[in-house]
Amino acid sequence: MLQPVELHDFFITFFSAAMVILFGALYAMLFAWGRLHGRPKLVWWGYAAYAVLVVSVLTLADATHLTGFWTWLVVAMLVGYLVAPHAIWHLCEGTHAEPAQGEGDPRSAKAVPPRRA
């Protein structure tokens, strides 16, 4: 059943919801930047951002009474935000790994003569 947010929890609901997305993005950013430049410390800062995301999700869950069925949403968010950047990273590596035949380094493209777009 649906239990609406209490009046005194309005601000914390909006604030924690925004924090979930913003710290999700910060985690993704630090994770990607750290791995891209071989800086493990940044990756760990990324996990710290994810820890703030966990606190935000739990705060949101408390304020919006996410119990019963809604617990699955909390679990899905926690797992989804943790795993998605890893998955996308692997996809990036896969898609960028081997250029197709006839496809060179993008930076060499400047040599291609202008063509009407």
Add this chain to the structure above:
Amino acid sequence: MTRVGVLDSSNLTGGQRLAVKYFTVALILFGAQILFGLLAGLQYLKPDFLYGVLDFNVNRMVHINAMVVWMLYGFLGSVYWLMEDEARHPVVGLKLGEIAFWVLTLAVAVVVLVYLFVQYGPGDIKTIWFINEGREYIEAPRWADIGIVVVVLVFYFNVLATFMKGRFTGIGGVIALDLLALAGLYLAGMFFTPNISVDQYWWWWVIHLWVEATWEVLVGAIMAWGLMKTLGVSRRIVQTWLYIEVALMFGSGILGLGHHYFWIGTPDYWFEIGGFFSALEPIPLVAMVVHSLYDAGKHELKSSNHPALAWLIAHAFGNFLGAGVWGFMHTLPQINLYTHGTQWTPSHGHLAFFGAYATINIAFFYLAAQQWRGNVYMSAGIAGAWRWKWALALLSIGVLGMTMSLLIAGYEQSFIERAIEGSTWAGYFKAQTHPWFMQAMWWRQIFGWVTAAGYLLLVWDLLAIGAGETRTATQVGHESEQAQAGAQAAPAAA
């Protein structure tokens, strides 16, 4: 012969010439959207302003309809723009496309004139057919609805036939399938039912599924082509990501529709379905941050069209903030109970539509301006670069400012009207006249003027950018297309 730095239609292909027509009308309608938004905003502050002449409901209707239609014009134009290049074949049925463009434009003009000068009907079947269908956001009368579907079908024929006669790339395949859904879903908003819950149920198919599924996918395909042209990103990469995006979009976007079914009289299970999938919708957006950084780190960001690239970057940020953050803040039914129908919705709507769609259309306007002037140089150090930078800044600040103002107004309404006063009629007026609400509306109006200033600068820049420039653009599109032609000629399995 190509004339560089001069607006010359001989620099364009047939499809591109038609695209420029669509872009021109789109830009005019963008201006209409801002004008009628300003009028409607003023009526919040001065309720007597134009009362009885051009009432708030009419201004608001034209404001929103102009937005929907200018975005559609932008998308159709963008597809015509890229189609010949992508299919490597002239547009099949170009004449038909030209006729469809003029029919659509004439129909839009007539509909707007009827909105402005007739405004109301007696509420009978004639009103539905000739004046106003009465469905919010898609008020167009029935005759215009049918016209829109016919025009989209003509457009669909042109797209499909061109790709079939040329080559069917992944981008072409996604566009072709998506346009079928675009035309098909519109039908859901065209039949009449006396039950308001049933009516709203189908109406949301157009509103939500257009915006959060078919438009998003169409923009994804357009963006994929745009990234190849402005940054030289590999076709293989953009197409792979396009397929991933389509999967993610349909994965959470379709059932995310449920967040519109919370309060319209549909069964309770929509709370769970809508809440669950809507809450998961931002995850792909957040995950895409990884992809953006990966590409930015792996490739040098060298662009042949700086204004277009800047608008594509604005698209990434605007989409993330407007759709992601602003959407998630009020998507769960436990809080949406209070925010639904307040200024929260326009707050989210202003930033999300601007970020997700307006930005990408403007990026294409710049691509068109470049080619129209003979593929003119539009990178670092162009004359009058301040114009596009200030246009970008003013439009972004204006829309962000309106978003924040409306957020404050919406918060106040949720608090006073909904939570304290219990959604009563008295509570509605109490919230609407509260000083916080009024101050927020003044700020919204001020930022509306900032947006209008940005728009005027944008129009000026689009008309002037590249004029007198003698250098041509460096082609960054890195595909050695001939070498890849064999590999990519296979029909798309999108």
